[in-house]
Amino acid sequence: MNYVSLVFLIFVVLLISIYYILPKKRRWYVILIGNIIFFLSLSGSLIIFLFLSSLIAFFTANFIDKYKNKNRIVLILSIILILSFLIALKYSNFLFSLINPIINIIGFNIPYANLIMPIGISYYTLEMISYVVDVYRKKINPEKNFLKLFTFFSYFPKIIEGPISRYSNLKEEIFNEKKFDYENFKSAWVLIGYGFMKKLIIADRLGIFVDNVFKNNYVGIPVALAVIMYTIQIYCDFSGCIDIVSGVSELFNIKLPNNFKRPFFSQSIQEFWRRWHITLGEWLKDYIFYPISLSKINMKLNLKVRKIKFKHLSKFIIIAFPLFFVWFFNGLWHGASIKYILYGLYYYLLMMLGVLLKPVLDKIVILLKVNTNVWSFKLFRILRTLLIVCIGMLLFRSENVNQFFSMIKGMFSLSSNVVFSNLGLNLLDFLVSCIFIIIIFSIELSQELGINVREKLNDQNLIFRWIVYLFIIFSILIFGIYGRGYAAKSFIYGGF
Numbered sequence: 001m002n003y004v005s006l007v008f009l010i011f012v013v014l015l016i017s018i019y020y021i022l023p024k025k026r027r028w029y030v031i032l033i034g035n036i037i038f039f040l041s042l043s044g045s046l047i048i049f050l051f052l053s054s055l056i057a058f059f060t061a062n063f064i065d066k067y068k069n070k071n072r073i074v075l076i077l078s079i080i081l082i083l084s085f086l087i088a089l090k091y092s093n094f095l096f097s098l099i100n101p102i103i104n105i106i107g108f109n110i111p112y113a114n115l116i117m118p119i120g121i122s123y124y125t126l127e128m129i130s131y132v133v134d135v136y137r138k139k140i141n142p143e144k145n146f147l148k149l150f151t152f153f154s155y156f157p158k159i160i161e162g163p164i165s166r167y168s169n170l171k172e173e174i175f176n177e178k179k180f181d182y183e184n185f186k187s188a189w190v191l192i193g194y195g196f197m198k199k200l201i202i203a204d205r206l207g208i209f210v211d212n213v214f215k216n217n218y219v220g221i222p223v224a225l226a227v228i229m230y231t232i233q234i235y236c237d238f239s240g241c242i243d244i245v246s247g248v249s250e251l252f253n254i255k256l257p258n259n260f261k262r263p264f265f266s267q268s269i270q271e272f273w274r275r276w277h278i279t280l281g282e283w284l285k286d287y288i289f290y291p292i293s294l295s296k297i298n299m300k301l302n303l304k305v306r307k308i309k310f311k312h313l314s315k316f317i318i319i320a321f322p323l324f325f326v327w328f329f330n331g332l333w334h335g336a337s338i339k340y341i342l343y344g345l346y347y348y349l350l351m352m353l354g355v356l357l358k359p360v361l362d363k364i365v366i367l368l369k370v371n372t373n374v375w376s377f378k379l380f381r382i383l384r385t386l387l388i389v390c391i392g393m394l395l396f397r398s399e400n401v402n403q404f405f406s407m408i409k410g411m412f413s414l415s416s417n418v419v420f421s422n423l424g425l426n427l428l429d430f431l432v433s434c435i436f437i438i439i440i441f442s443i444e445l446s447q448e449l450g451i452n453v454r455e456k457l458n459d460q461n462l463i464f465r466w467i468v469y470l471f472i473i474f475s476i477l478i479f480g481i482y483g484r485g486y487a488a489k490s491f492i493y494g495g496f
Contacts, residue, residue, distance in 0.1 A: 001041040003160065003244050004199050011038070016251050024177035031151055031174065031252065038156035039119065046118035049085050054150045056081045057128040061135040061142040075136045079129055086125045089117045094336030120159035122333060126283050127153060131167045133287060140168045148175060157245035161238065163259040164279040170254070178253040187454045188250035193472040195243030200480035201436050203237035206230070208424035208481070214397060219410030222423065231393045232437060235264070262444045267381035269350055269388055280333070284326045292322040316356050324348060339404070343395050350388060432479050
């Protein structure tokens with residue numbers, strides 16, 4: 001049951017119909033049943049892993065709250081148990097690939113396992129850890145009703161690609177008794193349609209070209225185009241999914257946390273990651289960066305570093321240690337591969353260089369009398385950030401590190417004689433892509449300027465609103481990319 005499918009839309013409509021018929025106190029049961037049906041349709045019996053992890057989080061959180069003197073040991077044990085499912089199913093073969101070359105020397109070999117992951121395991125695992133840790137930190141009280149906690153962990157709009165949510169934020173949204181809000185309901189469908197446009201018209205269309213280039217290891221201009229297209233593709237794919245699931249949640253009068261804030265308007269890498277996959281960044285900050293920053297090892301390091309005469313260098317060293325783990329885990333979370341670890345460390349290295357060289361760069365700006373407030377300088381910073389992001393996306397999309405370096409080298413080759421029509425897209429496809437990319441860009445530029453596009457649309461006359469509604473519907477039907485049986489491609493981040 002793909003989010004971008006007619007079956008899913010029918011499923012949502014049926015759930016909503018039952019949801020608003022039932023008494024307000026019982027409505028969350030509809031969501032619980034919907035969660036189970038949705039999960040079973042995609043992962044079947046693998047729901048047992050979600051159920052067991054939820055039980056661990058439920059009982060350990062209540063134990064931590066009740067027995068204060070033993071709560072640290074229980075916290076560590078619960079995190080290990082919750083992570084054990086993710087490590088076994090997602091990272092075991094990766095670990096074996098690192099261990100086998102060593103133990104092969106003495107004649108041993110660990111066979112690789114053919115394991116299938118349940119949907120959303122990378123996402124709900126982080127949510128469970130944050131829930132138990134927040135109870136330990138006394139930020140929230142533990143939930144006494146297991147079914148309510150399980151409803152949160154298994155909430156079907158966010159189970160595949162997030163956003164990574166906190167129980168403290170969604171508890172009120174899911175379980176509070178809310179009235180039907182027609183304006184909110186109407187606006188939610190616009191957001192869903194907007195997500196469908198991003199996914200079906202742009203992401204899946206550009207994906208055809210990107211897949212052909214990466215599959216056949218082309219060189220020259222096709223590689224440069226494919227990298228740019230993939231950057232747009234993954235954004236439209238991921239943010240399009242978030243738009244769809246946020247819209248579906250709004251149909252139930254539930255508001256999910258924001259996961260994107262127009263990242264391609266960022267003027268630095270730091271800003272880009274504050275705008276891209278926001279909930280993952282916040283999770284890493286709260287549960288990796290702060291604990292390591294406040295750890296005894298880091299505190300001792302800070303005391304030694306503060307004795308350094310150069311204050312800027314001491315500040316650099318202080319943040320370099322915890323940030324290494326943030327970016328290492330960021331890369332590792334995306335996939336069990338050296339490629340993904342290097343992807344995380346790529347951004348870590350660039351950020352650390354930026355921090356280290358900031359005084360020098362500031363002096364150069366002053367020396368050259370550069371006006372940093374003019375739009376041309378801001379545009380330069382945006383384009384520079386986009387270039388860095390595109391290189392990172394090339395590593396992210398490559399099958400392995402060798403292909404990444406091969407395509408970097410091939411990008412500057414002048415020997416390419418590829419016929420672009422042979423790469424899966426014709427001139428009309430390129431034209432359609434460009435038109436809808438301009439539409440998305442215009443909407444996001446308006447949002448960047450502080451305009452709430454959906455509110456503005458709701459304020460318009462009925463005729464104009466229906467012109468927009470019909471444009472969205474027919475654009476998706478006419479220009480959407482569908483596979484066999486009119487099924488859309490799976491979401492990219494659903495694989496993590």
